[in-house]
Amino acid sequence: RTRTVPLRPLTQPVRLQNVLYEIRGPVAARAAQLEAEGHRILKLNIGNPATFGFEAPDTILHDMIAALPMAQGYSESKGILSARRAVVSRYQDEPGFPELDVDSVYLGNGVSELIMMTLQALLDPGDEVLVPAPDYPLWTAATSLSGGTPVHYLCDETDEWNPSVEDIRSKITPRTKALVVINPNNPTGAVYSREVLEQLVELAREHSLLLMADEIYDRILYDDARHHSLATLAPDLLCLTFNGLSKTYRVAGYRAGWVAITGPRTHARGFLEGIELLASTRLCPNVPAQHAIQVAVSGHQSIEALLAPGGRLLEQRDMAWSMLNAMAGVSCVKPQGALYAFPRLDPEVHQIHDDLRLCLDLLEQEKILVVHGTGFNWPTPDHLRLVILPWATDLRAALDRLGNFLSSYRQ
Ligand code: PLP
Numbered sequence: 001r002t003r004t005v006p007l008r009p010l011t012q013p014v015r016l017q018n019v020l021y022e023i024r025g026p027v028a029a030r031a032a033q034l035e036a037e038g039h040r041i042l043k044l045n046i047g048n049p050a051t052f053g054f055e056a057p058d059t060i061l062h063d064m065i066a067a068l069p070m071a072q073g074y075s076e077s078k079g080i081l082s083a084r085r086a087v088v089s090r091y092q093d094e095p096g097f098p099e100l101d102v103d104s105v106y107l108g109n110g111v112s113e114l115i116m117m118t119l120q121a122l123l124d125p126g127d128e129v130l131v132p133a134p135d136y137p138l139w140t141a142a143t144s145l146s147g148g149t150p151v152h153y154l155c156d157e158t159d160e161w162n163p164s165v166e167d168i169r170s171k172i173t174p175r176t177k178a179l180v181v182i183n184p185n186n187p188t189g190a191v192y193s194r195e196v197l198e199q200l201v202e203l204a205r206e207h208s209l210l211l212m213a214d215e216i217y218d219r220i221l222y223d224d225a226r227h228h229s230l231a232t233l234a235p236d237l238l239c240l241t242f243n244g245l246s247k248t249y250r251v252a253g254y255r256a257g258w259v260a261i262t263g264p265r266t267h268a269r270g271f272l273e274g275i276e277l278l279a280s281t282r283l284c285p286n287v288p289a290q291h292a293i294q295v296a297v298s299g300h301q302s303i304e305a306l307l308a309p310g311g312r313l314l315e316q317r318d319m320a321w322s323m324l325n326a327m328a329g330v331s332c333v334k335p336q337g338a339l340y341a342f343p344r345l346d347p348e349v350h351q352i353h354d355d356l357r358l359c360l361d362l363l364e365q366e367k368i369l370v371v372h373g374t375g376f377n378w379p380t381p382d383h384l385r386l387v388i389l390p391w392a393t394d395l396r397a398a399l400d401r402l403g404n405f406l407s408s409y410r411q
Contacts (some may be wrong), residue, residue, distance in 0.1 A: 018144040020137055021391055022375025027359045031319075031369045034395045041378060042398040044386040045368045047186065047339040049250040052389040054313075056250045057302045060292045064254065067291030075287045077280040079107025079258070083293035087258050090297045091241075096232035098239075098262040106275065107293070109285045111216055111242045111257035117282070118240055120257060121274030122210065123148035129212075130168060134342065134376035134383070135212065136186045146151050151176070152377055161190035161333055165199045172203070178210040179203070181230055184217040187342040187376050187385040189335020191225040194233070201234045210268075211239040216257075217338040219248040219303055225336040231262045238263040245289070247339065248303050249296040254289035278408045313339075313388070316395055320388045323399040327406060335388075342373065345406070353411050355381035361409065366401040 023045055030043045050056060078084065084105040088366045091097040108114035115138055117130070125147040131139045133152035143150040154167040168179070181200060192200075204211050213230035219228055231239040244257025265272055306313040320341045324332040329349025332341050347351055352358050355372035359382075362368055374385025386402075388395065 003349040007279075014093065015145060015147065015185040018150070019141040020375065021141060022137065022356075023329055023371050024131055025371075025375065026148055027356070027363055027369060027371070030360060031363055032364070034367065039367055040389065041363070041367050041369050042394055042401075044390065044398055045369045045371050047247065047387050048252050049247065049339070049389060050252065053391060054306065054389065056295075057299060059295050059299050060245075060249060060251060063295040064288050064292040069286055071287040071291060075284045077282070077284050078105070080287070080290045083107055083290045084258075086297050087260060087294050091229075091231075094229060094232065095185055096235075096237040097229060098118070098231055100260055100262055104261040104281055106259050106261075107285045107290055108244075108257045108259065109255040109282075109289075110246060110252075111214065111244045111259075112138055113255075113282070113285070114242055114257055114259040115139065115214075116145070116277055117185070117278045118212070119146040119148065121271055121278055122146070122177060127177045128173060130171060130176060130179045130209070131377070132163060132180065132182055132185070132192055133250050134187050134373060134385075135180075136182055137376055138213070139151060139180050139182070140377050148177075149175075150377075152379075152384060153186060155185070155190065157188075157333060158242060158332075161185065161188035162192060162196050163200065165196075165203065168200070168203055171401075172207050172209075172338055174244070178208060178212050180212045180214065182214040182228065183230065184215075184220065184225075184337025185302065186217065186338050187340045187371075187373075188333065188338055189338050190333070191221060191336040197228055197233050201230065201237065204234065204237055209237075210271075211237055213239060213241045214242050215241055216247050218243060219301065219314070220307065220339065221337045222307060222314055222334075223336065227337070231260070235263060236267050238265060240392065244299060245296050248301070249292075250303075251289075251292060251296075255286055256289040256293055258293070273390070279378075304313055312392075316388045316390075316392060317341075319392060319395060320386070320399065323396070323403070329405045330403075330406065339387055339389055341388060342376075345382050345384070347380075347382050350382075350406065350409070351411060352381050357411065358409070362402065362405055366405050368398050368405075370400055370402075 246252035
């Protein structure tokens with residue numbers, strides 16, 4: 001006979017309260033239920049290229065498979081030397097990128113792990129991090145989880161989603177430690193000009209802020225957009241540049257990313273030792289995937305064909321953008337980079353009070369899965385994010401259905 005003992009309730013710790021990841025949140029959970037019931041859902045919620053037929057170059061798969069027998073053991077905590085060397089050469093090829101040595105590159109299980117690691121190494125309770133709104137929500141979540149306070153600065157839709165330098169300036173306090181810049185941006189698709197980036201760097205200089213540059217979409221650029229790595233404009237500041245294999249190289253499932261640390265470091269010994277310590281506590285990143293890095297970054301950049309005139313990604317970006325703007329009460333700034341559109345639903349026309357509800361209703365009625373704008377820490381319920389990755393026929397069908405749905409939807 002088993003004895004019943006009272007079980008202590010396991011409640012959620014306070015530090016999880018501001019942690020949101022709506023891209024895989026309640027709408028995605030409901031979509032999974034509907035799929036289990038046999039419905040076909042058009043999923044426009046996750047930027048996961050390979051699952052939409054954007055498969056990785058064969059060479060990447062080949063090198064990873066060939067390395068499997070020798071990838072059985074743990075690697076060095078920072079990651080294998082050949083991959084870190086390849087990352088160094090990638091940046092050496094970029095004009096103006098500051099000096100970078102292999103010991104200043106850490107590999108991770110995706111950029112995600114490195115964002116968590118570096119913020120944990122940086123923050124004491126009450127320290128503030130300037131994070132864009134809208135943002136890729138891991139930045140807000142990881143800041144909160146690390147005990148810090150995310151402070152959102154405005155990216156201005158009326159100015160092509162550029163960061164508002166005035167807003168950033170007004171939010172700097174003595175507790176502000178870092179400025180996060182996501183460029184090209186998820187979710188807005190904005191690519192910042194050199195002039196805009198220079199202003200951000202100048203602010204960081206004035207207030208001695210650490211720069212954290214999430215550049216995971218740096219090679220996914222449309223039309224004549226040009227990407228400038230933030231570090232190239234800030235050789236005199238400590239700058240962490242994050243990138244990896246998930247997007248440009250399309251192997252998100254391998255979980256391979258890196259952070260490159262540049263600039264002066266004598267003032268930041270404690271922080272850098274913290275990164276080293278946390279890198280060793282996680283032992284090492286997934287070793288087989290580390291073997292994919294060298295060939296990916298030094299091989300033929302096959303993403304380019306997808307972005308050139310007639311390329312699949314470019315055509316889908318164009319289609320999504322023009323179909324969205326043709327909908328009554330919907331407007332969308334043309335994405336210049338990344339894999340998303342972030343349209344605005346005019347509040348005069350649509351009067352949405354709860355954008356999560358809207359996404360749930362869209363899913364139930366039209367079997368389309370998109371993410372509500374407030375899930376990206378956007379303050380008002382008037383945006384949606386959709387990925388532009390599905391095959392053109394699916395993308396067109398999804399946008400047709402979204403247009404029909406919005407034309408009669410009221411809250
Ligand atoms: N940063 C941004 C801006 C992203 O959009 C994503 C994934 O969508 C990540 C980081 C996480 O990337 P990884 O797969 O390398 O963890």
